[in-house]
Amino acid sequence: MSFRSAAAIAADVRDGATTARAETEAALARIAAANGALNAFTAVFAGRALAQADAIDADLAAGRAVGPLAGAPFAVKNLFDVAGVTTLAGSKIRRDASPAARDATAIQRLTAAGAVLVGALNMDEFAYGFVTENAHDGPTRNPHDLTRIAGGSSGGSAAAVAAGLVPLTLGSDTNGSIRIPASLCGVFGLKPTLGRLSRQGAFPFVESLDHIGPFARSVADLTLAYDLMQGPDPLDPLCRRPAEPAAPRLQAIADAPLRVGMLGGWFAQGAFPEVLEALEIIADALQARRGVELPGAEQARAAAFCLTAAEGGELHLEDLKARALDYDPAVRDRLLAGALLPHGVAEAARRYRPIFRDAAAKVFEDFDILLAPASVCPAPGVGQATMEMGGQEVSVRKNLGAYTQPISYIGLPVVTVPLNRPGKLPIGVQVIAPAWREDLALAAALRLEQAGVVAAHRPPERP
Amino acid sequence: MAVDPALSAFLALPDDAVAAYADARAEGLGLPLPQACRPGVIDNLTLLRRQAETFVAALPASAADEIEAFAP
Numbered sequence: 019m020s021f022r023s024a025a026a027i028a029a030d031v032r033d034g035a036t037t038a039r040a041e042t043e044a045a046l047a048r049i050a051a052a053n054g055a056l057n058a059f060t061a062v063f064a065g066r067a068l069a070q071a072d073a074i075d076a077d078l079a080a081g082r083a084v085g086p087l088a089g090a091p092f093a094v095k096n097l098f099d100v101a102g103v104t105t106l107a108g109s110k111i112r113r114d115a116s117p118a119a120r121d122a123t124a125i126q127r128l129t130a131a132g133a134v135l136v137g138a139l140n141m142d143e144f145a146y147g148f149v150t151e152n153a154h155d156g157p158t159r160n161p162h163d164l165t166r167i168a169g170g171s172s173g174g175s176a177a178a179v180a181a182g183l184v185p186l187t188l189g190s191d192t193n194g195s196i197r198i199p200a201s202l203c204g205v206f207g208l209k210p211t212l213g214r215l216s217r218q219g220a221f222p223f224v225e226s227l228d229h230i231g232p233f234a235r236s237v238a239d240l241t242l243a244y245d246l247m248q249g250p251d252p253l254d255p256l257c258r259r260p261a262e263p264a265a266p267r268l269q270a271i272a273d274a275p276l277r278v279g280m281l282g283g284w285f286a287q288g289a290f291p292e293v294l295e296a297l298e299i300i301a302d303a304l305q306a307r308r309g310v311e312l313p314g315a316e317q318a319r320a321a322a323f324c325l326t327a328a329e330g331g332e333l334h335l336e337d338l339k340a341r342a343l344d345y346d347p348a349v350r351d352r353l354l355a356g357a358l359l360p361h362g363v364a365e366a367a368r369r370y371r372p373i374f375r376d377a378a379a380k381v382f383e384d385f386d387i388l389l390a391p392a393s394v395c396p397a398p399g400v401g402q403a404t405m406e407m408g409g410q411e412v413s414v415r416k417n418l419g420a421y422t423q424p425i426s427y428i429g430l431p432v433v434t435v436p437l438n439r440p441g442k443l444p445i446g447v448q449v450i451a452p453a454w455r456e457d458l459a460l461a462a463a464l465r466l467e468q469a470g471v472v473a474a475h476r477p478p479e480r481p
Numbered sequence: 482m483a484v485d486p487a488l489s490a491f492l493a494l495p496d497d498a499v500a501a502y503a504d505a506r507a508e509g510l511g512l513p514l515p516q517a518c519r520p521g522v523i524d525n526l527t528l529l530r531r532q533a534e535t536f537v538a539a540l541p542a543s544a545a546d547e548i549e550a551f552a553p
Contacts, residue, residue: 212553226551320535327529339512351521354514355529358506358522362488363529365548366537372549373540416528429553453553 019182024090024239031089038071038089045091048183058177061138088132092186096138098122099219107221108143110154111344122219131246139174143346145223148198148418153346157400161477166397169199176203179233192227194422200434201392204444205474206240207233212429216251224329235474237464241265264457271461279310279385288408290395296437296445303471318374318424321367328364331356375428387462388450391421392434396443433459438473499527
């Protein structure tokens with residue numbers, strides 16, 4: 019396995035210490051060796067990757083400039099369009115769809131920077147779930163304990179980075195689908211502000227709530243990828259904001275005072291003791307004020323839950339009429355139920371959004387950063403249907419994101435940071451910033467990383 | 482905000498009436514509910530009804546008729 023950063027690989031390629039081809043071949047070999055156990059990749063694009071790597075090496079040999087990620091391998095959740103490849107979104111019913119005509123915008127921007135796309139990654143069907151136990155492609159297993167899940171829905175994306183197969187991946191997050199697997203697999207994940215990164219070419223799930231974002235093993239790589247993907251995209255009406263690169267000012271923000279609050283109320287109920295312990299450690303490191311209330315969080319979670327079902331059900335209505343039994347059963351029943359909701363449910367959920375957004379903005383008048391648990395518990399077992407939460411037996415699939423859903427409902431940026439606890443199951447914490455202030459969340463993450471409080475520690479060696 | 486009649490009726494359903502609601506609504510949509518799916522769908526719909534109650538009750542009566550084009 020390789021735990022070098024994307025930035026370090028690219029620097030070595032630029033300096034001639036290695037070649038893009040050698041790095042790409044090494045990544046392909048790692049995937050071939052480890053994917054049988056992990057099931058993180060659902061497709062490998064060896065031909066495309068090697069051709070791009072050779073083009074980078076040719077540019078370097080000719081003295082032409084290459085991008086900041088030149089030769090660094092990356093992979094994407096299989097809901098991103100890849101030119102010439104059918105976009106599965108974890109489903110069976112899309113297996114006979116036409117191949118995508120072009121790469122998703124996010125892939126275009128990373129490849130333009132020299133990153134080499136090596137494959138596509140497993141996920142919950144249509145991104146509806148927190149477990150990546152896909153009925154068609156099988157479960158993705160957690161690199162830290164193969165008997166446990168990687169989380170979802172971007173489980174393959176988190177597992178591939180955690181296992182050292184690639185240093186950088188992309189996922190999507192509608193209700194927690196970057197933050198939950200980042201937490202369970204012990205890597206960094208960024209869910210930016212709603213509308214910050216283009217969703218063009220990412221198969222939709224819930225138009226009102228869909229985000230995309232990167233996973234990496236360091237704050238520097240996470241920030242680099244985020245900065246490279248920023249900027250308006252005429253093909254995504256939500257993505258209009260000019261790029262505001264975070265990297266140049268990150269250290270200065272990290273070194274300056276930050277007003278940090280730790281959320282209580284909804285966010286302090288039901289979490290496992292080790293999750294609360296992780297939160298306390300990170301709160302101590304950032305000198306956070308405890309017990310900060312975010313009024314309406316429970317209602318926001320409920321509204322996100324219903325809006326997801328309603329919009330997802332509406333999106334899939336025609337396929338549900340024609341081919342319901344071709345869906346993953348765990349997803350199908352939720353989409354069918356969503357389709358049966360009266361229209362007023364989605365409308366009411368949209369009405370509650372600005373109310374909760376304004377409540378959060380009020381809290382942010384006193385804080386730069388808010389902390390909350392990412393997942394309710396460390397990674398549950400593969401096949402585990404229920405878990406205990408607040409003294410009740412509840413569905414794993416529906417409840418792992420209880421603390422992430424209120425935040426994505428109002429589109430706030432969040433970095434999930436992995437507590438540095440080698441030898442134990444990973445636990446992540448949400449570092450939440452006001453809208454459009456990803457730099458604050460990334461800077462807080464950087465401060466924690468430099469203090470050794472958070473780190474993407476390596477999974478155990480396997481024979 | 483005045484809650485629309487269909488939403489009010491849905492929120493007022495007792496749990497043991499959700500199955501009948503599901504069948505009627507499915508028929509209205511032309512959406513077949515395969516027998517294998519029906520128990521799971523009803524469980525999910527019951528959960529969704531309870532969740533909807535949670536936030537609909539928190540909406541102010543004075544909410545504007547127009548829904549804001551959401552921006553974070």
